[in-house]
Amino acid sequence: MHKISQPVIKKDHIEKMSGDAKYIADIKIDDILHAKILRSTKAHARIVEIKIPKLEDGYYIVDYKDIPGENVLKVVTSEQPIFAEEEVNFIGEAILLVAGKDEARVQEIIHSIEVVYEEEKAIYTLEDATEFTSEYGYKKGEAEKAFEHAAKVIEETFDTGYQEQAYIEPQGVIGYLQDNKVTILGSMQCPYYVKAAVVQVMGYEENQVQIIQTTTGGGFGGKEDYPSMLGCQVAIATAKIKKPIRLILNRREDMAVTPKRHPAHLVYRAALDKENNIIGMDVEIKLDGGAYAGLSSVVLQRSLITATGVYLIPNIKIHGKVMTTNTVPNGAFRGFGAPQSLFAIETFMVHLANKIGLTPLEFKEKYLYKQGDITATSGKLQFPVKLPEMLHNIEDMSLYKRKKEQYTNQSGRYRKGIGMAFFLHGCGFTGSAERDLIKSVVKLVKHEDNTLEILSSNTDIGQGLKTTLCKVVAEVLEIPLSQVKFINPDTDRVPNSGPTVASRSLMIVGKLLERAAKRLRDNWILNKYQVIEEHYKQPYMIPWDSNTFSGDAYPTYSWGINVVEVEVDTMLATTNLLGVWGVYDVGTVIDQTIMKGQMEGGMLQGLGYASMEKMENLEGVIRQASITDYTIPTAKDTIPFETACIDNPYEDGPFGAKGAGELTILGTAPAYIEAVEQAVGIGINCIPLTPEKLLKLEKGGFQL
Amino acid sequence: MINFFLNEENVQIDCDPSFRLLDILRDKFQLMGPKEGCGEGECGACAVIIDGKLINSCLVAMGSLNNSKVITIEGYSKTDRYKVLERTFAEAGAVQCGFCTPGMIMAAEALLSVNANPTVEDIREAISGNLCRCTGYNMIINAIKLAAEQGVGLW
Amino acid sequence: MVGLYPKYLEEAVEMKYAHKEAKLYAGGTDWMVRHAECNQLLFLNQIQELKVINEDTDNIYIGSGCTYFELLNNDLVPEILKEAIRGIAAPAIKNIGTIGGNICNASPAGDTLPILYALGAKVEVISVDKNKIFPIEDFILGVRKLLLNDTEILKRIIIQKHEFSNTYYQKVGARKSQALSKASFVGLANIQEGKLVDLRIAFGSVASTIIRVKQIEEKYIDINIKELPSHIGEIKADYDSYIIPIDDQRSTASYRKAVCMNLLEDFLRKLK
Known part of the structure; x- marks a missing residue:
């Protein structure tokens, strides 16, 4: 084990344990006004009239007419209005804001406002959608030729559902105005995203907008873009009313209006030669983007790049679109487009194996990536790929092969099955976006008392970044961890080191801090205030062409294998977990306990995605918009997991670290589905696989 | 006037008996340890101990607290x-x-x-x-x- | 909002008589979420008489204010009822939620209800001038509808002492804790000298109230247990028109129905 991997007490442990940590709802400001949003109740309509009753003093309405800058939310591009003007495109779209001293009264006012709509035709499903906001495709080799010469072509379709981040802290922000400058505090992943959005909406100068992250109760991607929306709404309100404003969503509102994992429809075709080797693969992916583009184009890119998983397929053709529907816009969630593709490719490989009479593992092993292989996007796997070693480890832990053989030809009420999934995750932004768009800057400050402070815009949202970044710096300088501090970022104090997304923070920003710490070590002047600034430098990559999707899509990859063993109760179509295993390659582990937390948490989220986390959209309304009806796993729904990391340091990560956060969610869903398939002896092409769906599939001709 | 013990201190409060204990703890006593995650008794983030038992403070009306002993994380x-x-x-x-x-x-x-x-x-x-x-x-x-x-x- | 705080049941019924519009607050687990409109809340949680569990030679009496936690820790409470209570929510709810609340919410998904129906429980309702006793199925009229007027309070639940040689209970929820039932099933039976002498079957979450059909149960009394397997198809057909679940955000009608029929069959096959 590397010395840095030794677990430590997390920097924020004590304050989170004692209840002292201040989340956004815990911040009290005198004379603050409570704000609530009036939202569209129609999926697609023109607003004919808004009837607002006369308001008493101290209560205010804020709408698009109060926006000094542009009425549009800056995400990747800008499409969604902050407040609707003449048209609404989904149920839950913001129309106006009401603010006032008494929260209950504000709610009453919201209820008393009548919006007159003229309804227009709405599209609710991927099936019905015809318009799209983005479209990409790429090729490697000669896929058309492979299909022409194929001895056999096998096609399957896969469907994946919504997944709600279900962070336990609902979203919220507070804003106030001081000397023509607006300050936004909030639960968020990306302070500079919020800043850019507020600057655009307010038409302010950069120095007139300050964003401060408050301790954030989970994000998982859900607090990547939406805090920008809340930040803009509150900035407009506080600028108009000139009083501090608090806008905190309640759980039902949060679940109904914030972005979720995209439902997807994926069509996979494999061209096989006479010996049943895969000679080509053709993949078509459609994501349900909802009413506005938001982050969807970038999510789709990752879905497409990950479409063939960890397999070397000589000829491929990949294509996809983000479709527009009159539903809540979807966005980022741990994995960011990859979970959909990985579920599909892993399940497809199992089905192909079954069809040609090989075990899934025998079949998959023939195609596993090796170092030096050309990736799907014609990049090159520059670094060691240790899948064989990982496979060996997980086989030892899970006894997968033996159980796979054992669980054949079962009958009776309870039946067992086991599944294994391979996966990878490209670390950081796609292609050269780190260099061309993000351009991270960090500062390492040495105060006169020789304590250090990290100035970075990256946020600790529970993943332990405050601790891991400080560990990197302390380890380089060989000083106690207590001598390094990293507090919640404030854009007035910290440079833009980029957003906290894409499994990039520790690998990319940590690397900058490692370099900064080395420079400080070499230039250390006792008792002197020193500031070291570091800028991102792109490591060697085959240049990325974003038009053809060719080159190295990511600087490096993290890898994983999961095994899941289940027992299905065929009478109720319910499942029990019997075993869950994970082996991961995240380079050097910066803290074993923190990494274990990522593995344990990610794997359970993946199992929820595969099984119980059902969210449906019924004519534009989220049917499970409460934590009662949208069921995430409880402590009784899980079992002890066994996990391990192999050592595979990456030269361009701090102490050899690679990305880890998203990787951990990717494999349990396909492994779970393979296990259930084995138990019940039927093919499954959709998640979440609820008991309702399983029972329906069983009735489709399979005798139990 | 509602009388109860909060972190072993006897306290009185005059409020609407239907108010949620969670809100009173947070707004009147500035005890921010209990959190609102759902407001429906499903998530447990607002749980406190009342008379030795775990209870979600979002589901407790102030009027139901009669000399009860409430312990929050702060106590x-x-x-x-x-x-x-x-x-x-x-x-x-x-x-x-x-x-x-x-x-x-x-x-x-x-x-x-x-x-x-x-x-x-x-x-x-x-x-x-x-x-x-x-x-x-x-x-x-x-x-x-x-x-x-x-x-x-x-x- | 005005609070009323009776310490004794007698005081409570007087207050209820004087303040007919007052809403009754027992554990609060449901009221606090729904926050039904009202100006007066009558708090029942200080009344010790509502927390009493006792017995006489024939019956067990359970005070409506007993929490799930209290029921689980009392030796008089029938084991099959405890089994259902263990499946309710999670500890923080079990510690305040009451059996009276579960009954008076009159939700077809109420977890104690199928058991109480199957046990033939009665409820005792009290007002200033009288006590009334009804079978539970007469007390619950529909979803959130009770045979309880605005001067009355549910005092206690009366369960006749009765041993069953066969008990079977299953709740089907979306997860193993904090789950509302998608469907639930209880079967109770006694067999003497190879014959079925007592049969009670109830289903939850499959119609607007709990389903227990005494005519069907009676039809199979005295049947030889060895012949029962040959009647299973017929029994399922008998229940077919009563099991009329809906599609909602938690499950589908077809799943609910299929699972109920599977459970019914499993119960019948296991009778011995």
């Missing part, structure tokens, strides 16, 4: 038992985003106070109304198990 964090949990939660890596943590600690105390030597299944049951989205629970379960082992004699 509990002054105890020796808490110090053990603070240590074992660190050791086991049981805290990530921290939003569920105060409620989780209350659930741990409610369990250990009646069962000083719980099995893993007892712990699962005890925290089964406290949702955590970060940890996957096993590390929390380990932390409570460790606390029972390390805090022998305290519970």
Whole structure:
């Protein structure tokens, strides 16, 4: 084990344990006004009239007419209005804001406002959608030729559902105005995203907008873009009313209006030669983007790049679109487009194996990536790929092969099955976006008392970044961890080191801090205030062409294998977990306990995605918009997991670290589905696989 | 006037009896440890201990508190038992985003106070109304198990 | 909002008589979520008489204010009822939620209800001038509808002492804790000298109230247990028109129905 991997007490442990940590709802400001949003109740309509009753003093309405800058939310591009003007495109779209001293009264006012709509035709499903906001495709080799010469072509379709981040802290922000400058505090992943959005909406100068992250109760991607929306709404309100404003969503509102994992429809075709080797693969992916583009184009890119998983397929053709529907816009969630593709490719490989009479593992092993292989996007796997070693480890832990053989030809009420999934995750932004768009800057400050402070815009949202970044710096300088501090970022104090997304923070920003710490070590002047600034430098990559999707899509990859063993109760179509295993390659582990937390948490989220986390959209309304009806796993729904990391340091990560956060969610869903398939002896092409769906599939001709 | 004991101090408050204990704790007593995660008694982030039992403070009307003894994380964090949990939660890596943590600690105390030597299944049951989205629970379960082992004699 | 705080049941019924519009607050787990419109809340949680569990030679009496936790810790409470209570929510709810609340919410998903129907429980309702006793199925009229007027309070639940040689209970929820039932099933039976002498079957979450059909149960009394398997198809057909679940955000009608029929069959096959 590397010395840095030794677990430590997390920097924020004590304050989170004692209840002292201040989340956004815990911040009290005198004379603050409570704000609530009036939202569209129609999926697609023109607003004919808004009837607002006369308001008493101290209560205010804020709408698009109060926006000094542009009425549009800056995400990747800008499409969604902050407040609707003449048209609404989904149920839950913001129309106006009401603010006032008494929260209950504000709610009453919201209820008393009548919006007159003229309804227009709405599209609710991927099936019905015809318009799209983005479209990409790429090729490697000669896929058309492979299909022409194929001895056999096998096609399957896969469907994946919504997944709600279900962070336990609902979203919220507070804003106030001081000397023509607006300050936004909030639960968020990306302070500079919020800043850019507020600057655009307010038409302010950069120095007139300050964003401060408050301790954030989970994000998982859900607090990547939406805090920008809340930040803009509150900035407009506080600028108009000139009083501090608090806008905190309640759980039902949060679940109904914030972005979720995209439902997807994926069509996979494999061209096989006479010996049943895969000679080509053709993949078509459609994501349900909802009413506005938001982050969807970038999510789709990752879905497409990950479409063939960890397999070397000589000829491929990949294509996809983000479709527009009159539903809540979807966005980022741990994995960011990859979970959909990985579920599909892993399940497809199992089905192909079954069809040609090989075990899934025998079949998959023939195609596993090796170092030096050309990736799907014609990049090159520059670094060691240790899948064989990982496979060996997980086989030892899970006894997968033996159980796979054992669980054949079962009958009776309870039946067992086991599944294994391979996966990878490209670390950081796609292609050269780190260099061309993000351009991270960090500062390492040495105060006169020789304590250090990290100035970075990256946020600790529970993943332990405050601790891991400080560990990197302390380890380089060989000083106690207590001598390094990293507090919640404030854009007035910290440079833009980029957003906290894409499994990039520790690998990319940590690397900058490692370099900064080395420079400080070499230039250390006792008792002197020193500031070291570091800028991102792109490591060697085959240049990325974003038009053809060719080159190295990511600087490096993290890898994983999961095994899941289940027992299905065929009478109720319910499942029990019997075993869950994970082996991961995240380079050097910066803290074993923190990494274990990522593995344990990610794997359970993946199992929820595969099984119980059902969210449906019924004519534009989220049917499970409460934590009662949208069921995430409880402590009784899980079992002890066994996990391990192999050592595979990456030269361009701090102490050899690679990305880890998203990787951990990717494999349990396909492994779970393979296990259930084995138990019940039927093919499954959709998640979440609820008991309702399983029972329906069983009735489709399979005798139990 | 509603009379109750808050973290061992006798307090009175004059309020609408239908107000939620959670709001009174947070707004009137500035006790921010209990969190609102759902407001429907499903997530457990607002859990406190009332008369020795784990209860979601979002489901408690002030009028139902009659001389009850309410303990929040703020009061509990002054105890020796808490110090053990603070240590074992660190050791086991049981805290990530921290939003569920105060409620989780209350659930741990409610369990250990009646069962000083719980099995893993007892712990699962005890925290089964406290949702955590970060940890996957096993590390929390380990932390409570460790606390029972390390805090022998305290519970 | 005005709070009323009776300490005794007698005081409570007087207050209820004087303040007919007052809403009754027992554990609060449901009221606090729904926050039904009202100006007066009558708090029942200080009344010790509502927390009493006792017995006489024939019956067990359970005070409506007993929490799930209290029921689980009382030796008089029938084991099959405890089994259902263990499946309710999670500890923080079990510690305040009451059996009276579960009954008076009159939700077809109420977890104690199928058991109480199957046990033939009665409820005792009290007002200033009288006590009334009804079978539970007469007390619950529909979803959130009770035979309870605005001067009355549910005092206690009366369960006749009765041993069953066969008990079977299953709740089907979306997860193993904090789950509302998608469907639930209880079967109770006694067999003497190879014959079925007592049969009670109830289903939850499959119609607007709990389904227990005494005519069907009676039809199979005295049947030889060895012949029962050959009647299973017929029994399922008998229940077919009563099991009329809906599609909602938690489950589908077809799943609910299929699972109920599977459970019914499993119960019948296991009778011995």
